[in-house]
Amino acid sequence: MKTNIITLDYEMFLGNPGDVYSTLILPTNKLSEIFDKYNIKPTLFVDVAYLLKLKELSINNNKALDDYNLIVNQLKNLADKEYDLQLHIHPQWFFSDYIDNMWSMDYDHYSLGDLDEKHIDFIFKHGIKLLNNISKKPVIAFRAGGYTLQSCTNYHLFFKKYGIKIDSSVISNTISNTQYQKYNYHNTPSYCFYKFDNDCNTEDIEGDHFEFPLKALKMNPILYSFLRYFKYRYSYKKYANGKSIEIVNSNFKKIKQLLIQLLKKKSIMPSIDGVSINFIKRIFDKSQSKVFLIIGHPKNTSPLSLEQLDLFLSYAIQKETKFESLTNYYKYELKNN
Numbered sequence: 414m415k416t417n418i419i420t421l422d423y424e425m426f427l428g429n430p431g432d433v434y435s436t437l438i439l440p441t442n443k444l445s446e447i448f449d450k451y452n453i454k455p456t457l458f459v460d461v462a463y464l465l466k467l468k469e470l471s472i473n474n475n476k477a478l479d480d481y482n483l484i485v486n487q488l489k490n491l492a493d494k495e496y497d498l499q500l501h502i503h504p505q506w507f508f509s510d511y512i513d514n515m516w517s518m519d520y521d522h523y524s525l526g527d528l529d530e531k532h533i534d535f536i537f538k539h540g541i542k543l544l545n546n547i548s549k550k551p552v553i554a555f556r557a558g559g560y561t562l563q564s565c566t567n568y569h570l571f572f573k574k575y576g577i578k579i580d581s582s583v584i585s586n587t588i589s590n591t592q593y594q595k596y597n598y599h600n601t602p603s604y605c606f607y608k609f610d611n612d613c614n615t616e617d618i619e620g621d622h623f624e625f626p627l628k629a630l631k632m633n634p635i636l637y638s639f640l641r642y643f644k645y646r647y648s649y650k651k652y653a654n655g656k657s658i659e660i661v662n663s664n665f666k667k668i669k670q671l672l673i674q675l676l677k678k679k680s681i682m683p684s685i686d687g688v689s690i691n692f693i694k695r696i697f698d699k700s701q702s703k704v705f706l707i708i709g710h711p712k713n714t715s716p717l718s719l720e721q722l723d724l725f726l727s728y729a730i731q732k733e734t735k736f737e738s739l740t741n742y743y744k745y746e747l748k749n750n
């Protein structure tokens with residue numbers, strides 16, 4: 414039987430963060446109503462860098478304290494419903510300023526590897542402790558912010574030290590080389606999960622950790638463009654009011670990217686975000702894997718994407734599949750391997 418695992422990156426926007434209620438609380442509650450309807454327990458990758466920063470600020474700032482409490486209460490409620498809380502890190506927050514209740518974002522520390530090892534150790538240690546206090550359950554899984562795990566050369570040592578058994582930072586067979594996001598997941602093993610030691614993109618059957626990569630579907634660029642800009646052209650207005658980090662490209666690079674987009678096969682992730690949700694049934698139907706890993710972000714949720722999510726889940730649930738959290742999949746299927 415195929416197992417579907419839904420992972421949600423629980424985080425604010427990294428350009429203009431937006432407010433906590435409309436970026437995290439409201440869309441997560443809306444998503445949760447639908448998951449509860451189908452008795453699905455997702456895995457939340459919680460950006461602990463943001464939470465730790467908010468906690469630090471909340472000592473002297475009431476707005477930060479209110480936001481922190483809103484988030485912790487929501488996460489506690491979700492953990493009580495057996496949602497799985499796991500580790501996600503966007504280092505930017507530690508270097509960003511909060512002045513007159515407004516964020517002034519740092520853009521020099523986007524990737525995990527932009528931090529020194531002492532700092533990474535601090536976030537793993539205190540981030541895990543924070544999640545443990547909220548959920549009363551062990552933290553065993555990690556996803557690097559922006560998928561940039563490779564930027565940190567010794568990540569496997571942190572995984573060993575802090576009991577991280579699963580990583581989910583890889584997007585199979587994709588490469589990114591933008592101003593902020595740099596990774597090279599070329600020639601990813603084709604399995605839906607595999608063991609690794611010090612390289613998350615290479616199988617090592619003696620390794621201590623499992624990689625659960627996001628498996629992107631390669632699609633004809635013309636078909637993709639037709640569907641995206643004609644069939645699914647409706648406005649997916651989000652609940653959130655923030656903005657993603659902006660990548661500034663030269664005109665030459667913009668034209669080059671447009672040409673590549675029109676000629677090269679398009680990689681589409683199994684995602685429930687905004688307009689991407691329209692492609693998920695197609696990816697689900699084509700997937701032969703025994704585990705189908707899905708990604709989403711509350712901040713990218715819209716009323717229209719929720720409607721589509723509801724339709725997809727009612728379809729998937731009839732197809733001899735089950736939904737499981739990452740922790741439970743590890744506990745029941747992998748722990749003794």
Ligand SMILES: [Zn+2]
Pocket residue numbers: 422424501503557558559
């Ligand atoms: Zn993230």
